[in-house]
Amino acid sequence: MKLDSKIPDGPIAEKWTSHKFNVKLVNPANKRKYSVIVVGTGLAGAAASATLAELGYIVEAFTYSDSPRRAHSIAAQGGINAAKNYPNDGDSIYRLFYDTVKGGDFRSREANVYRLAEVSNQIIDHCVAQGIPFAREYGGYLDNRSFGGAQVSRTFYARGQTGQQLLIGAYGALSKEIKKGGVTMHTRSEVVDVVVIDGQARGIISRNLVTGELTRHVADAVVLATGGYGNVFFLSTNAMNCNASAAWRAYKKGAAFANPCYTQIHPTCIPMHGDYQSKLTLMSESLRNDGRIWVPKAKGDNRPANEIPEDERDYYLERKYPSFGNLVPRDLASRNAKQVCDEGRGVGSTGNAVYLDFADAIERLGKDVIESKYGNLFEMYERITDEDPYVTPMRIFPAVHYTMGGLWVDYNLMTTLPGLYALGEVNFSDHGANRLGASALMQGLADGYFVLPSTINDYLASADIPKVGTDHEAFAEAEQAVQDRLDQLLAIKGTRTVDDFHRELGQLLWENCGMGRSEAGLKIALEKISQIREAFWKEVNVPGSADDLNQALEKANRVADFMEFAELMVKDALARAESCGGHFREESQTDEGEALRKDDEFAYVSAWEFNGLGKEPTLHKEELVFEEVKLSQRSYK
Amino acid sequence: MSEKINVTLKVWRQNRGEKGQFKIYQAREIDTAASFLEMMDIVNEQLTLNGEEPIAFEDDCREGICGCCGAVVNGKTHGSHERTTLCQLHMRKFKNNDQIVIEPFRAKPFQVLKDLIVDRSGLDAIICEGGYVEVKTGNAPEAATTPIKRELAEASMDAAQCIGCGACVAACPNGSAMLFTAAKVSQYVLLPQGHPERTQRALNMVNKMDELGFGSCSNEYECTVACPKGIDVKNIARLNREFIKASLTSHS
Numbered sequence: 001m002k003l004d005s006k007i008p009d010g011p012i013a014e015k016w017t018s019h020k021f022n023v024k025l026v027n028p029a030n031k032r033k034y035s036v037i038v039v040g041t042g043l044a045g046a047a048a049s050a051t052l053a054e055l056g057y058i059v060e061a062f063t064y065s066d067s068p069r070r071a072h073s074i075a076a077q078g079g080i081n082a083a084k085n086y087p088n089d090g091d092s093i094y095r096l097f098y099d100t101v102k103g104g105d106f107r108s109r110e111a112n113v114y115r116l117a118e119v120s121n122q123i124i125d126h127c128v129a130q131g132i133p134f135a136r137e138y139g140g141y142l143d144n145r146s147f148g149g150a151q152v153s154r155t156f157y158a159r160g161q162t163g164q165q166l167l168i169g170a171y172g173a174l175s176k177e178i179k180k181g182g183v184t185m186h187t188r189s190e191v192v193d194v195v196v197i198d199g200q201a202r203g204i205i206s207r208n209l210v211t212g213e214l215t216r217h218v219a220d221a222v223v224l225a226t227g228g229y230g231n232v233f234f235l236s237t238n239a240m241n242c243n244a245s246a247a248w249r250a251y252k253k254g255a256a257f258a259n260p261c262y263t264q265i266h267p268t269c270i271p272m273h274g275d276y277q278s279k280l281t282l283m284s285e286s287l288r289n290d291g292r293i294w295v296p297k298a299k300g301d302n303r304p305a306n307e308i309p310e311d312e313r314d315y316y317l318e319r320k321y322p323s324f325g326n327l328v329p330r331d332l333a334s335r336n337a338k339q340v341c342d343e344g345r346g347v348g349s350t351g352n353a354v355y356l357d358f359a360d361a362i363e364r365l366g367k368d369v370i371e372s373k374y375g376n377l378f379e380m381y382e383r384i385t386d387e388d389p390y391v392t393p394m395r396i397f398p399a400v401h402y403t404m405g406g407l408w409v410d411y412n413l414m415t416t417l418p419g420l421y422a423l424g425e426v427n428f429s430d431h432g433a434n435r436l437g438a439s440a441l442m443q444g445l446a447d448g449y450f451v452l453p454s455t456i457n458d459y460l461a462s463a464d465i466p467k468v469g470t471d472h473e474a475f476a477e478a479e480q481a482v483q484d485r486l487d488q489l490l491a492i493k494g495t496r497t498v499d500d501f502h503r504e505l506g507q508l509l510w511e512n513c514g515m516g517r518s519e520a521g522l523k524i525a526l527e528k529i530s531q532i533r534e535a536f537w538k539e540v541n542v543p544g545s546a547d548d549l550n551q552a553l554e555k556a557n558r559v560a561d562f563m564e565f566a567e568l569m570v571k572d573a574l575a576r577a578e579s580c581g582g583h584f585r586e587e588s589q590t591d592e593g594e595a596l597r598k599d600d601e602f603a604y605v606s607a608w609e610f611n612g613l614g615k616e617p618t619l620h621k622e623e624l625v626f627e628e629v630k631l632s633q634r635s636y637k
Numbered sequence: 638m639s640e641k642i643n644v645t646l647k648v649w650r651q652n653r654g655e656k657g658q659f660k661i662y663q664a665r666e667i668d669t670a671a672s673f674l675e676m677m678d679i680v681n682e683q684l685t686l687n688g689e690e691p692i693a694f695e696d697d698c699r700e701g702i703c704g705c706c707g708a709v710v711n712g713k714t715h716g717s718h719e720r721t722t723l724c725q726l727h728m729r730k731f732k733n734n735d736q737i738v739i740e741p742f743r744a745k746p747f748q749v750l751k752d753l754i755v756d757r758s759g760l761d762a763i764i765c766e767g768g769y770v771e772v773k774t775g776n777a778p779e780a781a782t783t784p785i786k787r788e789l790a791e792a793s794m795d796a797a798q799c800i801g802c803g804a805c806v807a808a809c810p811n812g813s814a815m816l817f818t819a820a821k822v823s824q825y826v827l828l829p830q831g832h833p834e835r836t837q838r839a840l841n842m843v844n845k846m847d848e849l850g851f852g853s854c855s856n857e858y859e860c861t862v863a864c865p866k867g868i869d870v871k872n873i874a875r876l877n878r879e880f881i882k883a884s885l886t887s888h889s
Contacts, residue, residue: 051774066695067761069801070703086781122777129777131770131830133794140784158794164702165797172769179765187758210653210750239697273639274668276675279699380701383718383725386639386670449774497685499678543690549653549751551693552685 104432
């Protein structure tokens with residue numbers, strides 16, 4: 001396997017324009033001769049499906065949900081970045097590019113990030129034209145707010161539901177093309193394998209989640225827009241059904257997996273409260289603008305928050321980082337919360353929480369102001385915890401939120417498997433080792449609306465793609481392999497449920513490959529993952545049958561993939577013996593306990609190649625070349 | 638503080654194409670801090686270990702925004718907690734030894750697929766008839782070209798909040814999708830971007846709704862009470878005005 005990032009020559013600001021000129025085009029009349037399968041209907045998938053169909057390609061889109069509108073992009077709260085510079089505060093494409101590379105702790109690919117910043121403005125234009133009701137000022141013009149990791153206001157938003165509105169826009173565009181016949185939509189259809197013929201991705205096997213029927217679908221190219229792998233941890237802010245299966249199947253068929261150890265742990269989530277817990281809920285990062293984070297100074301101080309006097313509280317972020325205080329970046333805020341809880345100073349019934357206190361802000365600004373800023377979040381908090389955050393400080397704790405790693409892609413967003421593309425969170429290229437707030441929506445839509453529709457033509461027009469049918473033996477083999485695995489899962493009839501195994505795996509990863517990672521811990525995890533996986537295949541109990549709506553079977557099939565993926569994640573974390581962004585190796589820290597990057601050794605993308613079950617994967621390295629941004633150690637003191 | 642309670646569930650079980658029935662299950666030692674769906678998870682774990690099939694129900698984000706979840710709990714869509722989805726209902730709303738009756742969303746176009754899962758694809762079909770602005774990627778003018786009155790943008794956003802869960806249809810005695818359709822039509826009619834297609838949009842979406850067997854509106858207002866986002870019924874009045882205007886001016 002050879003990694004060729006295909007970064008165009010020339011100055012960074014001209015790369016995308018010149019690339020679009022240099023790639024091969026497909027004549028308008030010929031586009032209808034090409035078919036593309038798009039898996040996933042979130043921001044990236046719906047945008048890509050709609051735009052490819054507008055161009056004239058034949059598109060088949062797949063989602064496991066009952067409707068394309070359910071994808072988890074819908075849950076994004078904060079907003080979407082763009083370099084419009086409407087507030088006149090000095091923003092530019094170059095600044096958005098620079099902030100994003102720096103925010104990613106210098107582990108992303110410059111050319112891709114620049115392009116992202118470049119198309120950000122077109123995204124806003126398009127979304128406004130789609131009738132997305134963005135927040136506006138009294139003059140009728142678009143409002144912006146500021147967000148983490150930036151010193152300008154460049155975030156466009158629709159209340160606290162920006163992801164919802166952008167997704168509904170993309171879903172509308174998709175619906176328009178479904179109506180016109182350009183897209184065939186397959187709902188309640190889970191992609192269970194990628195079919196490769198003569199080294200090219202040529203189709204998929206899909207399972208109808210209502211009838212259990214396996215179906216074969218052939219195309220000239222396959223696009224994965226299937227999201228991240230955060231649910232490997234069992235508890236995360238992801239939706240219940242988010243999974244890594246399509247990406248993992250693609251990996252096993254020849255697509256390299258990049259930086260699987262990069263995981264974003266978001267600092268402000270509602271803490272775990274019991275072993276029955278099924279997911280974690282995010283509280284917008286914006287709360288840190290007015291809330292003060294603290295824990296008791298003394299270990300095991302279990303008095304109610306209001307009874308702990310001021311001088312017995314430790315506002316640890318303000319103490320350690322006086323210039324940034326409570327507004328340090330996500331990775332720092334998370335790590336410090338873990339640290340004080342590990343010291344035995346955490347609060348709440350589990351001891352795994354810190355206070356986010358609004359008392360000072362309420363006194364300074366008045367309850368009304370706080371209510372107008374954060375009312376909906378306070379209400380959501382109260383609904384879940386039954387505590388009134390106007391009276392009692394919120395309890396928060398970090399939670400797995402986003403995954404920066406994913407399938408390795410070149411500048412065209414093509415994986416190392418020819419004809420297979422990866423868009424949005426499922427690829428790796430734009431966020432390095434840490435994603436900035438309001439950048440995920442930007443990337444999903446950039447990939448779907450603007451990047452892929454301008455690059456896929458190069459492959460379709462230049463590759464030799466012979467005509468094949470679903471009767472090709474590769475389809476039969478893939479389908480049989482899927483059927484065998486489902487039968488195997490159903491036949492075990494063991495004594496433990498799928499969730500039970502998933503929870504065990506998640507807890508192991510959280511402890512050893514979560515916010516802090518050490519060589520010893522990672523090695524323990526590696527050993528235990530194979531034990532859990534072995535036990536899974538002997539003791540899991542999957543009720544029901546394969547030819548019916550069977551949610552336990554769906555889950556088991558996904559968890560079986562997580563069991564394999566987890567190993568690669570830990571291996572990657574072990575191989576990267578430096579700290580960067582969300583990846584904190586305890587052996588690699590500064591004297592003050594901050595993340596210590598080792599640019600001489602690790603300024604590369606790790607891309608793992610599958611060599612067969614039970615065999616060691618091969619690590620390929622894409623050296624990261626920084627021509628624009630100067631590498632520096634981040635400091636927030 | 639949370640406590641543990643025992644509740645009895647009376648749950649609708651049904652396989653696709655077969656007759657359904659209520660079955661009784663005991664949920665024991667449920668922490669009142671657990672969410673309703675977490676309680677269902679616990680019951681399902683127990684059923685699985687007892688060799689029975691778990692209760693099928695639909696859910697995804699568990700944050701009240703994806704619109705996947707929904708069931709009729711003790712006669713109310715999404716349960717008794719107003720303006721919230723089923724996933725945001727918590728067990729502290731119940732008492733020890735309560736009986737909880739759980740049924741799927743029922744409406745003529747919502748065929749039961751299994752237990753509490755129903756087919757809501759009719760709502761997508763209505764959207765396909767015009768629940769969007771017809772703009773191709775690349776067509777858009779600069780975003781700040783058209784200022785939009787803040788109140789209009791806010792009213793549009795109020796309507797655009799719909800999560801497509803189908804509770805309005807299930808709560809309506811006629812199984813009407815008027816609130817759902819009206820929310821979408823309103824979102825676009827309130828913004829200049831939606832104006833060029835407003836006539837066709839109103840006609841086509843309402844016609845599709847009728848064609849699929851959704852009932853008509855008889856002003857019961859149950860939809861707006863059931864709506865987890867509190868979408869206002871005045872959107873229905875707006876849709877009616879749009880539809881009448883469209884019927885009078887259309888030449889089809």
